[in-house]
Amino acid sequence: MASQSIFNSESDEDQWVIQINEMVSKTHNSILKKIPISIFHVPKSLSSVKPEAFTPQLVAIGPYTHFRPELYPMERFKIFAAKAVLDHFNKHDLKQVVQEFHDTATFIRASYHKYVDLKDETLLYTMAIDVLFLLNVYHNYLDKKISGSFMVGLEDPVQLSGVKLTRNATIRDILMVENQIPNYSLLKILLFESSEPPHLVKEYLGSMLLSFCHQHAPLKCPITITCSEAVSKHHHVLDLMYHLVVSHAVNTETPIPDQGEGTSAVQKSSNSEAVPISFKKVKGVLTWTVDSLKKLKDVNIPLVEPVKRHLDPVLQLSSQLDDLSPRPNLSEEEEEVEETRMVVRIPCVSELLSVGVFFQPVEGGNMAIEFDEKRGIFFLPVLKLDVNSEVIMRNLVAYEALTQPDFLIFTRYTELMTGIVDSVEDVKLLREAGIIDSSSTLNVEEIAELFDGICKSIAPTKTHKLDETINKVNKYYDYKRKIDILKVSTDYVYRSWKFFTLLATFVLLVMTAIETFCAAYDCHRYFIPHH
Incomplete structure (x- = not known):
């Protein structure tokens, strides 16, 4: 069986030799230093969970996907859109x-991580068509205050015989990792076609890209990037959206809600300090009583039968006593194993609200x-979700993994x-709190499903600030839950203190009597055998 090859003819081999010589030339090396790799092929380790989220479904953009047979029928629509521009x-x-574009083939190739197996002329034609098509799409996002009459009157993406490029499918395909086009290619053609001064053309292109990202980004965040910087x-557009979403500008002041909204954990701590101390005084007696009652249940003596019928409610305290025990301190290695076992260990929204945690955008x-x-x-x-959000978020996660492997903050x-949204109820609560935008077009069931498994293909990664916040939430939840159990248990104990005293005395007398009886007689047959 003949081995597979990338070559179909001798001319392909000759072209390969030419490209190899170009790649090792000094000129090409200097270009590689100026043009960093920014457009990646998504590995199966990232795409295997949901391949369709990373594979263009309607429009092929760029050399990675341009000639896929299943996408090529849409090429004629792209050409019409390009011609309109x-x-x-x-x-x-x-x-x-x-x-x-003739002198930019090497620059274009330098932007792609995977080898682009196309001749220069083919590559440049595909790039020109795709850039013109994208400009046709982006012009609808121009800020009229900035652009004035620039590109006004350009028809919307082409309609032919009642057929229109599906808007949402196009948006999803444009924001896929493998479908990216370098921003400098967009700028180059726009400068070539337009009569406007270069600095204004850059402003106009930046306005389009920023508006596009702002409208389709899953997170509401302030736009702090200028139009010129966006280009x-x-x-490319996915890189721009990523840096808008992962904003490094942290507010120094957090908004202060009404004083009634949240209660100080410090004050609650001081008010309830007496609870654990008081409870310690009775916990020993309770533990001994419960253990004795458990033994009493195993005794098969007629005298004790009436008492055994009422033991089950009392024995339920034992489970709460176990919950009150502090967690053992884990070693660093054990904590690391625990972290890898669960991606994020955090209670869901409804559980957090049950202990008094409030959510605020x-x-x-x-x-x-x-x-x-x-x-x-x-x-x-604030999350702004629609039918495109899952694909966009998955591609942002993949892009981050490919470009920022040591800082997976969006992941x-x-x-x-995913950790705090366990059910439809959690989604409703986040909507009421304003964390999920009420204008989101997805229903609560679709939103709950969206977060299910969105990051299963990514290994847990330590991001110090966010991990610290998650740990704070967990400690607060554990503390508040423990305090609630203590209060309930202590109130129950104090209300029933006389009963427990009598019960403990009775159990002690019964156990003493049984011990005396068994010392004189063989009472093995009175006990239920353990299996």
Whole structure:
């Protein structure tokens, strides 16, 4: 059986030799240093959970996907959309645009992580068509206050015989990792076609990209990037959206709610300090009594039968006594094993609310997530979800894993949301708190399902600030839950103190009597055998 090869003919081999020589040339090496790799092929380790979230379903954009047979039927619509842009500027035809791109093939190849197995001319034609198509899509997002009359009058993405490119499917495909187009390619063609000054063209393109990201980003976050920076400092639209979502600008002041909203954990702690101390005084007696009653249940003597019928309610205290015991301190290695066992160990929304945790929206993206222990307030960014959100979030997670492997803050955020959203009820509570935008077009069932398994393909990663916040929430929850159990148990004990005293005395007398009886007689047959 003949081995597979990337070559179909001798001309392919000759082209390969030319490309190899270019790649090792000094010129190419200097280009590689200036143009970092920014467009990646998604490995199966990231895409295997839900491959369709990373595979274009309608439109192929860029050399990785351009010639996939299942996507090629849409090529004619892309060409019509590209022609609409050329007709709008009415300056150059497609050949002239490709010629303008002629010296940039090496730059374009340098942006892609995977080897682009296309001849230069083919690569440039695909790039020109895709850039013009994207400009047709993006022009609908222009801020009219900034753009004035720029690109006004350009038709919406092409309609032919009643068929229109599906809007949502197009948006999802544009934001997939493998479908990215370098921003400098968009700028180059726009500068070539437009008569506007270069600095204004950059502003217009940046306005389009920022508006597009702002409208479709899953998190509401303030836009602190200028239009010019959106083009010059970010590789492509997915990279821009990632840096808008993962904002590094943390608010120095968190909004202060009404004083009635949250109660100080410190004050509650001081008010309830007496509870554990008082409970310790009776816990020993209770433990001994419960253990004795358990033994008494195993005794098969007629005298004790009436008492045994009423033991079950009392024995239920034993489970609560176990819950009150402090958790053993884990070693660092044991904690690490525990961390890898569960991606994020955190109670769900309804459980947190049951111990007095309040949720409040905060601006600033993932980096602004915080938990106020004194007031019991969990600050989370606002989620704006629609039919495109799952695909966009999965691709942001994948892009982060490919470009920021040591700082998976967005991944950790999605893990956090997966941890606190266990049910439809949790989604409803987050909506009421304003964490999930009420204008989200998904219903509560769809939102609950969205978070299920969104990060199962990513290994748990330590992100110090967010992990510290998660730990604060867990400690607060454990403390509050323990205090609630202590109060209930202590109240129950104090209300029933006389009964427990009598019961303990009775049990002691019965056990003494049984011991005396068994010392004189063989009473083995009176006890239920253990199996």
